Amino acid sequence: MKLYGLTGGIGMGKSASGNMLQKRGVCVADTDLIARELVEPGQPALGEIQDCFGADITGAGGRLRRDELGRRVFADTAARKRLENILHPRIRAVWREQVERWRAEGRAQAVVIIPLLYETDAAAQFDAVICVACSAPSQRQRLLARGLGMEETEKRISAQWPVEKKMELADHVVWTESGLDVHSEQLDRIIR
Secondary structure, three states: OEEEEEEEOOOOOHHHHHHHHHHOOOEEEEHHHHHHHHOOOOOHHHHHHHHHHOHHHEOHHHOEOHHHHHHHHOOOHHHHHHHHHHHHHHHHHHHHHHHHHHHHHOOOEEEEEOOOOOOOOOHHHOOEEEEEEOOHHHHHHHHHHOOOOHHHHHHHHHOOOOHHHHHHHOOEEEEOOOOHHHHHHHHHHHHO
């Protein structure tokens, strides 16, 4: 099985890439989705997050107040590291288990979307790495369109490696500045 890691900056098209690849029959694990599952009510990770950040980090029905957690961790590097220490080992265990299932099933290709792929030293786990990227102005426009304010946008961007560094290290780069059809064609050339 050919295993790809897919990374890129926030708002640069990782989720769109994952959706396109799934439509082509490629197995996709998205670590952002895995992270959301790990913090559902009753999950051990949510309990650790409450212990670390306080009971008020959850709201109605015991659900994580993601906006509040984001506000805290993107304003404080030490807090972000504490959260990463709770979540990253669990996330890695889940996607590795999924990859092993796909291998056992004889799947031809799989992609794991990891925003912090290089930051978490995961690159060696993959046969090749794809970086999706766009210009800084487009990235900011996309994040503002999601409802993030300018200050929050800048904090989230600065919490990751510069996309130029990720592009330099990647085996493939998908430039997502153009429309989805061009984005899709670039992915097709890679997975063919």
